[in-house]
Amino acid sequence: MPQQITTQSFLERLAVLEDQVAQLRRSGQERDEVPFYPTSMRTMPYEDSTTLTTLSEVIITPRTASLSLGLVLIGDQVSSTNTGGEWAVVLNDMDTVMSGTIAATFSYQFAAQVIDLTPYRGTQQLKIQLKARRTSGATTGGKFGGGGSVSISPRYARLI
Known part of the structure; x- marks a missing residue:
């Protein structure tokens, strides 16, 4: 025997839509994780150079308006001498969008920022x-022999 499909009333459809909107609000924004890749041949991305050196990088196609980026930074200690430095997040080899110092304390530091990707959306x-x-x-000794080392690494990177 054929079954008949009953149409929902306006109030039933409205209740379904309200439930769907509530679920969307609870789930929040959809976020895409961005993986970073180390550019160093060493096991850990540490650097003992006195020039600004790339430790991790990624190439993406910007699909969203911003990138939420969290970083972890650490200095070094060699024979009770603490080593510090500076760090930067650079876009397209020329635009520095985040920067700061790595404290010479042999402890972790955290940095976070939302980077505006609007100027790069067409690329x-x-x-x-x-x-x-x-x-x-x-200036001597340390992790790789050239002196104390500093490191920068992503904790999270999300396109939002």
Whole structure:
């Protein structure tokens, strides 16, 4: 026997839509994680150079208006001499969008910012680099023999 499909009343459809909107509000914004890749041949992305060196990078196609980026930074200690430095997040090899110092304290620091990607939305490729350099501390010894090391690494990177 054929079944008949009953049409929903306006109030039933409205209740379904209200439920769907409530679910969307609870779930929040959809976010895409962005993976960063180390550019160093070393096991950990540390740098003992005094020039700004890229430790991690990624090339993306900007599909959203902003990138939420969280970083972890760490200095070094060699024979009770603490090593610090500076760091930068650079877009397309020329635009510095975040920067700061790595404290010479041999402890972790955290940095976070939402980066506006609106100027790059029309481009096919956007290169994002995490750079660091040693500015103070030990000049010999250390992790790789050139002195104290500093590091920068992403904690999270989300397109929002």
